[in-house]
Amino acid sequence: MIKRLKFYLLGLLILGPTAAALYFYFFGSPRGAPRRIADPPALVRQIQQLSELVTVKYSVQKVIGLEEQKIPFGKESLLLLVQADVLGGVDLSQLTPADVTVAAEKSVTIRLPAAQILHIATNEQQTKVWDRQKTWWTPWVPFNPALDQQARQLAQESIQAAALQMGILSEAQTNAEKVIRNFLTAVGVESISFEHAPTTP
Numbered sequence: 502m503i504k505r506l507k508f509y510l511l512g513l514l515i516l517g518p519t520a521a522a523l524y525f526y527f528f529g530s531p532r533g534a535p536r537r538i539a540d541p542p543a544l545v546r547q548i549q550q551l552s553e554l555v556t557v558k559y560s561v562q563k564v565i566g567l568e569e570q571k572i573p574f575g576k577e578s579l580l581l582l583v584q585a586d587v588l589g590g591v592d593l594s595q596l597t598p599a600d601v602t603v604a605a606e607k608s609v610t611i612r613l614p615a616a617q618i619l620h621i622a623t624n625e626q627q628t629k630v631w632d633r634q635k636t637w638w639t640p641w642v643p644f645n646p647a648l649d650q651q652a653r654q655l656a657q658e659s660i661q662a663a664a665l666q667m668g669i670l671s672e673a674q675t676n677a678e679k680v681i682r683n684f685l686t687a688v689g690v691e692s693i694s695f696e697h698a699p700t701t702p
Contacts, residue, residue, distance in 0.1 A: 541601035544609065547688060548593055548681060555590040555619060556676035557669050561660045564631065565652045569645055577635040579648050583656035584627035587664040588620040589673035608692035609685065615697075616673035618664065621657055628653075 562584040569577045595614040602610040630649065674697070682693050 541598040541603055544601050544603070544685070544690075545596055545598050548596060548611075548684070551593055551680065551684065554593055554677050554680060555588050556616075556680065557589040557673040559587045559589070559664045559667060559669055560624075561585055561587055561663050561667075562627070563656050563659045563663065565656045565659065567648055567652050567655070569648055571635070575635060577645060577648065578633070579630065579652055580632040581649065581652040581656060582627075582629055582631045583653065583660065584624045585657065585660050586622045586624065587618060587660060587669060588622070589616060589664070589669040590619050591616050591673065591677040592619070607690055608694075609690050610694045610696060611681070612696040613674070613677060613681070616670045616677065618661060618669065621661060623653070623657070 562582070565581045565583060567579045567581075569579075571577060591614055593614070596611075600612040600614075604610070678695050685693050
């Protein structure tokens with residue numbers, strides 16, 4: 502029993518200071534001393550755990566009309582209803598240690614990559630040909646199957662332009678900063694500020 506007690510006391514003397522040092526390194530330090538926070542590369546790795554940060558989703562609907570003249574005469578017209586989800590966010594894989602500045606008193610400044618449209622996903626269940634016809638006096642002229650794809654391409658461009666006009670990039674940037682601020686606050690950073698990179702579509 503005495504030998505076992507000595508063994509426990511010896512282990513406590515050896516492991517106790519080591520455990521205390523690790524605790525103060527990661528979670529705090531004695532009263533009156535500044536607490537250490539991670540360096541820029543470590544902060545970048547932590548932020549990148551959020552991966553590609555999709556912060557905004559807009560649902561946009563557009564109606565696209567196309568008309569194709571036939572040779573030697575006649576025409577074909579198409580009216581396509583397209584609905585798509587536009588995803589806007591920040592690609593955190595572009596963040597580098599040079600974009601993170603750590604100052605005293607647990608203060609961090611981050612220059613985030615500009616928000617961008619990350620993906621446009623067409624909702625096929627809500628996308629359909631509203632109307633399609635050709636001139637009645639040219640019944641031998643077949644419908645052009647490529648006209649549908651042309652209308653879809655135009656619709657995607659129109660949907661992206663509408664999302665940009667609605668402010669998707671500004672909202673995505675604001676939401677990304679909010680998420681990252683909450684994330685860093687949880688790991689001990691007290692003062693967080695952001696610098697804005699130029700926003701491009």
